[in-house]
Amino acid sequence: MAQLASYTDYKYYLVTSPTPLVAHVEINRPAKLNAFLEAMWLELRQLFQQLSADPEVRVVILSGAGDRAFTTGLDVQAASQGPLLKDAAGGVDVARKATQLRRHIDEFQECVSAVERCEKPVICVLHGISIGLAIDLSCCADIRICAKDTRFAVKEVDIGMAADIGTLARLPKIVSSFSWVKDVCITARDFGAAEALAVGFVSQVHDSKAAALEAGLKLAEGIASKSPVAVQGTKELLNHSRDHTVAENLRYTSVWNSAALQAADFQVAMLSGMKKTKPRFEKL
Numbered sequence: 001m002a003q004l005a006s007y008t009d010y011k012y013y014l015v016t017s018p019t020p021l022v023a024h025v026e027i028n029r030p031a032k033l034n035a036f037l038e039a040m041w042l043e044l045r046q047l048f049q050q051l052s053a054d055p056e057v058r059v060v061i062l063s064g065a066g067d068r069a070f071t072t073g074l075d076v077q078a079a080s081q082g083p084l085l086k087d088a089a090g091g092v093d094v095a096r097k098a099t100q101l102r103r104h105i106d107e108f109q110e111c112v113s114a115v116e117r118c119e120k121p122v123i124c125v126l127h128g129i130s131i132g133l134a135i136d137l138s139c140c141a142d143i144r145i146c147a148k149d150t151r152f153a154v155k156e157v158d159i160g161m162a163a164d165i166g167t168l169a170r171l172p173k174i175v176s177s178f179s180w181v182k183d184v185c186i187t188a189r190d191f192g193a194a195e196a197l198a199v200g201f202v203s204q205v206h207d208s209k210a211a212a213l214e215a216g217l218k219l220a221e222g223i224a225s226k227s228p229v230a231v232q233g234t235k236e237l238l239n240h241s242r243d244h245t246v247a248e249n250l251r252y253t254s255v256w257n258s259a260a261l262q263a264a265d266f267q268v269a270m271l272s273g274m275k276k277t278k279p280r281f282e283k284l
Ligand SMILES: CC/C=C\C=C\CC(=O)SCCNC(=O)CCNC(=O)[C@H](O)C(C)(C)COP(=O)(O)OP(=O)(O)OC[C@H]1O[C@@H](n2cnc3c(N)ncnc32)[C@H](O)[C@@H]1OP(=O)(O)O
Pocket: 031, 032, 033, 035, 036, 072, 073, 074, 075, 076, 077, 078, 105, 108, 129, 131, 132, 133, 134, 155, 156, 159, 164, 165
């Protein structure tokens, strides 16, 4: 499939459009099992900011290139050689070293959070090895589906650190059993697709990567046919509800919809059922 013309400059991501209004982003470093270099998370932020603002894109599918892995997480070889971690930041005293490291972690978090901040729904399709950063990243997606061969792990404890790019913040808000969350985060043990489905981390499991991608595409096509004002509003309001009280969210919703309900989409969609017509919506 041909790359989308305005997305050809990314070195580590292949962006195609399998169907109109849907962008498929593939993490594209399969020879290294899609392990993340710093340049990759910096590109990730730029890419998702571009997708967020692109009126030709209504839904994003995120997957990993190759047969073996969505991603094996941080490129541990590169990270262990990088100046920040190699000599613990290289600054002259603890405060300066710590400040450099904090800025580095802040920026890394920002880059991965760009997936969550993308105004368009993001469907993450996982397969194979999906560890470490794979969990941080997929927690930022709106919908997670996977192939039955997926092996997940919140691997950070096994590389000597507490996860710091978002898993510990987001996973407890996705999966309701705090005991299970602590189990997988503290032990760093593997878990499979069936367990991920049982606890609600993923919402679908398919026989193969190809079948999971096909299901992701079907889901994306359905979403892309709906009002982008309604879809993007729903994403925004659900994310807001996760981090706020019911009263705060009701207030935010009424303010949000006082603008959104003035879109032509509302009239068009509301009457389409009665008229038995397929509604079409303007770009947003
Ligand atoms: C500030 C910190 C912020 C963020 C922290 C994020 C945390 C994480 O992401 S924690 C998880 C980190 N990842 C790992 O610890 C995995 C390390 N890799 C492995 O243990 C193994 O590669 C494997 C995933 C178990 C797969 O093993 P195997 O099936 O034997 O394949 P390999 O031959 O090892 O891999 C093929 C090829 O890819 C390279 N590679 C794979 N994963 C990584 C990785 N994460 N980092 C660097 N390189 C990786 C591997 O070296 C091989 O390369 P060759 O050039 O072919 O040798």
